[in-house]
Amino acid sequence: MDNNINTKKILVTGGSGMLGKALNTVLPSAVYLSSKDGDLRDWRATEKIFTKHKPEIVIHLAGRVGGIKANMDNLGLFYHDNIKINTNVLEACRKYEVEKTLSMLSTCVYPDEASYPLTEEQIHQGAPHHSNYAYAYAKRMIDVQSRAYRDQYGCNFITAIPNNIFGMHDNFDLEDSHVIPAMVRKIYEAKTFGKPVVLWGDGTPLREFTYSIDMSKIILFLLHKYDSPEPINIGNTREYSIKEVSDMVVSIFQYDGEIEWDISGPPGQYRKPSSSKKLLEMGWSEGNYTDLYSSLEGVCDWFDKNYYCARGVKQ
Numbered sequence: 379m380d381n382n383i384n385t386k387k388i389l390v391t392g393g394s395g396m397l398g399k400a401l402n403t404v405l406p407s408a409v410y411l412s413s414k415d416g417d418l419r420d421w422r423a424t425e426k427i428f429t430k431h432k433p434e435i436v437i438h439l440a441g442r443v444g445g446i447k448a449n450m451d452n453l454g455l456f457y458h459d460n461i462k463i464n465t466n467v468l469e470a471c472r473k474y475e476v477e478k479t480l481s482m483l484s485t486c487v488y489p490d491e492a493s494y495p496l497t498e499e500q501i502h503q504g505a506p507h508h509s510n511y512a513y514a515y516a517k518r519m520i521d522v523q524s525r526a527y528r529d530q531y532g533c534n535f536i537t538a539i540p541n542n543i544f545g546m547h548d549n550f551d552l553e554d555s556h557v558i559p560a561m562v563r564k565i566y567e568a569k570t571f572g573k574p575v576v577l578w579g580d581g582t583p584l585r586e587f588t589y590s591i592d593m594s595k596i597i598l599f600l601l602h603k604y605d606s607p608e609p610i611n612i613g614n615t616r617e618y619s620i621k622e623v624s625d626m627v628v629s630i631f632q633y634d635g636e637i638e639w640d641i642s643g644p645p646g647q648y649r650k651p652s653s654s655k656k657l658l659e660m661g662w663s664e665g666n667y668t669d670l671y672s673s674l675e676g677v678c679d680w681f682d683k684n685y686y687c688a689r690g691v692k693q
Contacts, residue, residue: 424466450510468481546590
């Protein structure tokens with residue numbers, strides 16, 4: 379791969395999402411697709427996009443995503459849409475001879491019963507957690523399709539496994555957002571409008587969180603450094619309890635009210651720590667990850683300034 383990525387024609391699917399917005403800050407020369415540019419579930423629309431832009435590199439971020447409730451409520455929809463999107467994008471990359479394609483998976487691809495920390499070879503060694511199995515299986519199929527195309531056609535398709543990504547331009551909808559944006563919105567609205575704060579679970583589950591800006595830098599790192607068929611974990615592996623994260627957001631917003639923990643809500647898995655050994659051995663440093671509190675300060679400040687136009691809040 380040419381060391382000067384900026385000389386390549388780069389196409390980013392899902393370019394209007396949180397990670398796409400973050401990637402745009404470090405790779406402004408790329409073309410960032412949104413749903414307005416065409417429906418990737420439709421093969422003809424996908425072909426039209428590739429014919430128009432003739433990409434040399436594709437960074438595949440697009441997909442139908444949501445938090446635990448959205449996954450549980452839309453199992454069939456999440457499977458159908460993601461299978462369609464992934465199949466069409468990778469087939470287009472093959473047909474139009476894209477030099478390199480990086481596709482993002484998710485730690486939900488890992489089996490519910492696995493050895494910790496989660497290592498890449500365990501992906502297909504058991505069923506994923508029941509709460510999001512449909513989305514997880516659809517994401518696993520990116521790995522299968524990428525390897526199959528590599529073996530049959532020689533495609534340089536790589537896959538990366540992030541953990542919980544958060545950042546500016548996230549989805550703050552209370553019905554289908556992930557844990558941090560939901561928490562940020564609820565505590566902000568409690569501080570600003572006096573609304574009650576109700577968080578799901580008891581706050582004890584542990585999660586790993588990676589700032590979207592850090593993740594975008596890792597994507598560039600992989601474009602330069604990684605060409606192997608096996609997926610690679612790329613998230614920050616420091617674990618925090620959900621309560622620890624809520625305490626940080628409370629501190630940032632200087633909220634002094636009560637928080638109710640709703641133990642009837644879906645808590646998800648207790649923990650799912652991952653190993654970033656492969657990434658670190660390639661030269662990425664743990665010191666390159668932004669401190670969680672500092673990252674949350676940036677997100678909370680952005681949300682405060684953009685509340686009325688934030689995705690999921692704007693009516």
